Amino acid sequence: MQFTSFLENGKLTIALNGEIDHHCAKQYIQSIAAKIEAYTPDICILDFQEVSFVDSSGIAVVINALRNMSQIEGRLMLSGISDQPMRVFRASGIDKIVEIKEAVS
């Protein structure tokens, strides 16, 4: 698991990477929570552009990030989602509770 993040004008962008499954989900959840706690951004964007695969563990990652942002009254957005992750998010209905921008498909 690896990711890069940057903060600009209260907007925290976290670029996720590779395949998100149960094997790495816990680490992602903890690392994202730590970033949000450290920077308390107004908006957090999870960038999925470099994510090639997610399963339901990816849903848990998004839901936990949503919870972290709700606690500080901030917004969560997802961006750059490719076809396979998008199908998982749609099947789970997560696309209805989280703002999604720049969807590739």
Place this chain on the structure above:
Amino acid sequence: MKFDNYMVLQFPSKSCNEAFARSAVACFAAQLDPTMEELGDIRTAVSEAVTNAIVHAYPDELGTVTVRCRILKDNVLDIVVKDKGIGISDVEQAKRPMFTTGGADRSGMGFTIMESFMTAFELSSELGKGTTVHMRRKLSRRQ
């Protein structure tokens, strides 16, 4: 049941084998010339089934997970994911969306995804004996 080809994988219930299992099944499925979407669906469903076995079947020890794939007639991929773990006490409850006995890193959406991504899905389990997920996906024939 007639089949054209088959393969069997067996591995210990270590989480690093989740990526291996879904990739191996996708490689096997490639001979059916699936679309990217079909391949993605198969990878996802296998990942869910194998993850369940790894997380829930053997809570206190490592056990064996078996994945068997067969190619049936009419371009159907048949997948069985089997463990000999503790089993599921209430199968209907386990299948319910958002239900999980796992921690915050689990979403409870695994069975929902398997059911919606596969053309056929069956879950059977016996306490103390193990759990079997049987899935099928009919693949389109590309021109």
